[in-house]
Amino acid sequence: VADQRDLANEAALAAMARHALHDEELVAGYAANGLESEAEIAQARVLVDRCTVCRDLHRDIAAIGSALAVEGTFTTKAPRDFRLTVEDAHLLGGRVVTRGFLASLRRSLAGLARPIGGTMATFGLIGLLVGSAALSGGGATGALSGAAPTSAPAELQAGGTQPGPKSSTTDTAFGPMATVESTRAGAGGDRDLTAVRGTNPALWLLGGSVALLLVGIGLLLVARRRARGTDDSS
Amino acid sequence: VEDLRATTVTDDPVQRRDLILLDRAREGDLAAFNDLVVAYQDMLFALVVRMVPDRDQASDAVQEAFFSAYRNMAGFRGGSVKSWLSRIAINAAMDAQRLKKRRPADPYPELEDEAWQPPADASADPVTTALTTERHRALNGALARITNDQRTAIVLYDVEGYDYAEIAELTRVSVGTVKSRIHRGRLALRGLLEDRMDLFRG
Secondary structure, X not given: OHHHHHHHHHHHHHHHHHHOOXXXXXXXXXXXXXXXXXXXXXXHHHHHHHOHHHHHHHHHHHHHHHHHHHHOOOEEOOOOOOOOOHHHHHXXXXXXXXXXXXXXXXXXXXXXXXXXXXXXXXXXXXXXXXXXXXXXXXOHHHHOOOOOOOOHHHHHHHHOOOOOHHHHHHHHOOOHHHHHHHHOOHHHHXXXXXXXXXXXXXXXXXXXXXXXXXHHHHHHHHHHHHHHHHHHHO | OOOXXXXXXXXXXXXXXXXXXXXXXXXXXXXXXXHHHHHHHHHHHHHHHHHOOOHHHHHHHHHHHHXXXXXXXXXXXXXXXXXXXXXXXXXXXXXXXXXHHOOOOOOOOOOOHHHEEOOOOOOOOHHHHHXXXXXXXXXXXXXXXXXXXXXXXXXXXXXXXXXXHHHHHHHOOOHHHXXXXXXXXXXXXXXXXXXXXXXXOO
């Protein structure tokens, strides 16, 4: 028995001596399936097959790997509450209240976007129709009797000048150009200026209506997009 | 503020919830951000305390991670909020490790093992549960004694399931260095657990 024991010890010592030259990291990599090169894998396999110490190492490291994988299933509670206070948020960004205010303002405006947008678009459309009718139907001054100054006929009577080509110029000219044309009118300037003033409301009404319509449609689109986003999130 | 829901399409309800909360937080809604904190504080603490085995330091690191997340919300470019927060927490943990390295006189204290809960498995018999818990204690004790770099690599690879390339990116080293740290770390663990390997041999 003693001889057998000695032989076993000698064999173990010999194995240890041989193992001293072996690359343990290679065996560890092999156990973790972390080797990529075929040569390294083959070398590690030879070590594990032929060296008992390497074989034990391989087995142990694989077992530790399995135990580590189970570690991820253990849970623990955070020892304190990590929620940020308003003071923290101020220190970190300094804009939390402002941003919160802006956010709530944006949400409130988003809620109003549909009614306001609808109203604006409606008024824009009406304005556009009225403006177009005013321009197309018998000249701006005549058609816009409600909106334009009523002094035009009286002035025509007072000046005694027949409306001629100059007045047609004022029908088509707009803004500064119309003013230039009217100042060129000489003696009939007063009457022409009045005519220009009479034309402006129709054109301004048209321009304003188009702007109103576009803004209204924009607001409606924003409200629709917002509503879709809310539907998606809910 | 970029609408995250518009840029990131996901079917995962948790991820959708996270994106909505982050979107609101970015608009200045602190309560939405705090909802995210509540959702992830335990998970992030578990991750960080494995890398920094000192509950106080780990707590500070997690708090710092949430501060950093709040500061850098605008930089979030879509994807998983959980992954984003995890990355920030890993960076905070590595900062805590570096701080610890400058004060090596204070060793890591013994972990409060009672704070960890084994996986809830009603079918597991008490012996198996006890063995799992004992393994966990032995392993955690050994993990606390290997180097920070090795522990970080092992925790990220074996416990958290990141791949080599992701760990290399997170820790700003090469893939080869990551592999070497993992393999050496496992060897070191085996050396530390030599007397208790019967627990692990099945």
